[in-house]
Amino acid sequence: MSARRKSNGRRVVITGAGTINALGGDVPSTLAAMAEGRCGIGPLDIRDVDRLAIQIGGQVTGYDEQKHFNRQQIALYDRFTQFTLIAAKEAMAGAGLSFTGELAARSGVVLGTSGGGLNTQDENYRAVYEDGKNRVHPFIVPKLMNNAATSHLSIEYNLKGPSFTVATACASSNHAMGQAFQMIRTGMADVMLTGGSEAMLCFGGIKAWEGLRVMSRDACRPFSANRNGMVQGEGAAVFVFEDYDMARARGADILAEVVGFAMTSDAADIVMPSAQGAERAITGAMADAGLDPEDVGYINAHGTGTAANDKTECSAVAHAFGPHADRLMMSSTKSMHGHLIGGTGAVELLACIMALRDGIIAPTIGYEEPDPECALDVVPNEARHAKVGAVLSNAFAFGGLNAVLALRSV
Amino acid sequence: MDIKTRVIEIIAEQAMLEPGDVQLTHTLADLGLDSLGLVESIFAIEEAFDITVPFNANEPEKSDFDISSVVTMITAVETLVKDQK
Incomplete structure (x- = not known):
């Protein structure tokens, strides 16, 4: 790292x-x-x-x-x-x-x-x-x-x-x-x-x-x-x-360290997301955390299951990570708990903590057919054991407001 | 007012054009209608004809409601009105 x-x-x-x-x-x-x-x-x-x-x-x-x-x-x-x-x-x-x-x-x-x-x-x-x-x-x-x-x-x-x-x-x-x-x-x-x-x-x-x-x-x-x-x-x-x-x-049990955060605005459309806005938030969070792309092992995706979000998000990750995009894991736990809108990033941070602490990567369930526009390792259907040192959590809102957190293990 | 005239009026209003400027062969892109303009048009059509239009923005190609041009939308509305009335 x-x-x-x-x-x-x-x-x-x-x-x-x-x-x-x-x-x-x-x-x-x-x-x-x-x-x-x-x-x-x-x-x-x-x-x-x-x-x-x-x-x-x-x-x-x-x-x-x-x-x-x-x-x-x-x-x-x-x-x-x-x-x-x-x-x-x-x-x-x-x-x-x-x-x-x-x-x-x-x-x-x-x-x-x-x-x-x-x-x-x-x-x-x-x-x-x-x-x-x-x-x-x-x-x-x-x-x-x-x-x-x-x-x-x-x-x-x-x-x-x-x-x-x-x-x-x-x-x-x-x-x-x-x-x-x-x-x-x-x-x-x-x-x-x-x-x-x-x-x-x-x-x-x-x-x-x-x-x-x-x-x-x-x-x-x-x-x-x-x-x-x-x-x-x-x-x-x-x-x-x-x-x-x-x-x-005080000897507290430390679950994870929060190491970076970035927020951007697409300044483009009230509902359609922009890959550039998402990418800037992702790279911004890594820069804020002092992380290189290779340090990131898992991303909890925004992954809403809409046509617009998923391909835009995958494109943003592919651009932000370059060749490492094909090696990292990215899943959407919304497939299991649904989209909690204003509460969703909080529940999804639990999957990030599980990845860092327990080495368990939560899956994207309901995955049935590969999409060439979403050609990343989305951890389909079954959780996976993997040791990851740093993770990101993506959130991209209607209105083009993007916020990405970076965590790592302590 | 017949269905064709009313649908053209709705689309023209969304596209901020005069009805006379809307041609049957126009696509949504020709008219400058984006995804929001489309769902708003579909809502206006549902309200105008008291019908339900089966349309999911995530898989427009799977819908029976053909949005490829003005004329296909008119035909689809005519079918829905016939089926749902």
Whole structure:
């Protein structure tokens, strides 16, 4: 591995991880599902599903909010906030941190979401428009606001430093985690809870996506020639990012090091992605990390399973990596958990940590036919054992906003 | 108004042209319509004729809705109206 290009400031490590998504209610069950290549996508169980053209999704099934929260909490927590708090609880337990005094003041939260409290909006528009009600619950606004999850995390764990929510559609989580990384690296904060959450699987949420005609009715098959679109998921993942020296000093279990981040804008089209914009984000993240292309063994792809994304992403990777593109592995775990939109990069970072820590590369499932325009090793259908020293996680959003993170093992 | 005239009106509006400037042999590219213009046209057609157009932007070639030219789209709409009414 090459020497670090320059001193960028403090080193940043991940000392806690938590999740809830269609594959599992915590990190161990999610990683086990990814290693098995299990699909979490199935028939949607939501109100008025019979009026939807798209009736599948990566839904968190068997979920009972009353098992996690009391009546007052449920009145205040939209589903996306609930998912965030559940993921954060696991991450905080793993990190073994508590926040008081100066550490509390120097620690914060930055999370990604796209829809925020969309279920709350959907239910209340239904109440006033369809049911004709003239009165709504008093907490609708604090429940639906996009920063609700961030604020509840800060309240729950006494995080008093820089805290905000990032909304850049499908890149929200990666942008959020990139900000958390840079805040610790530059000394603005010592610990950041970061990641993202999404709960868009409601009638209005799916109906809006149907309109674009990019959704699959049967499966998410990234990079496969017979792919026919994306499938939405839901859930959250939250990580504890921490100053390396502090983590070492307290003997924390370090899951991985965050070494680079880059973000670019295509400045081209509101929905069609640009290979150049993606490539600049990929090369930017490697440069920021001081990584050479040969150092990168695995990429967690954006890999939505749409015609437009997958060939653009493969072209970007081919250009960014040159001959090494044929030697690295790149998979899309969206084939298993669906596209969590603003939360997707966070859940996908778990696959990156598994690659670095456990030497298990999560597969792209549903892969049936090679596509000459996606001629990379996409780890089809079965997980693989491989030792990798550095990985990337790609996220390319509608609106042409791209965010790529680089991680390596410690 | 017949189906042909209405479809041409919809396509012309999306392409920001006068209906008289749209020729039956024009392709979407000839008219300067991109993928967003296409899905918006299909939506307008569905609304105008109260039909459902089977079209997935990821696999346009697999759709029965032939978008290769203005005339193929008109023919496809005529078929859908006949089948769905």
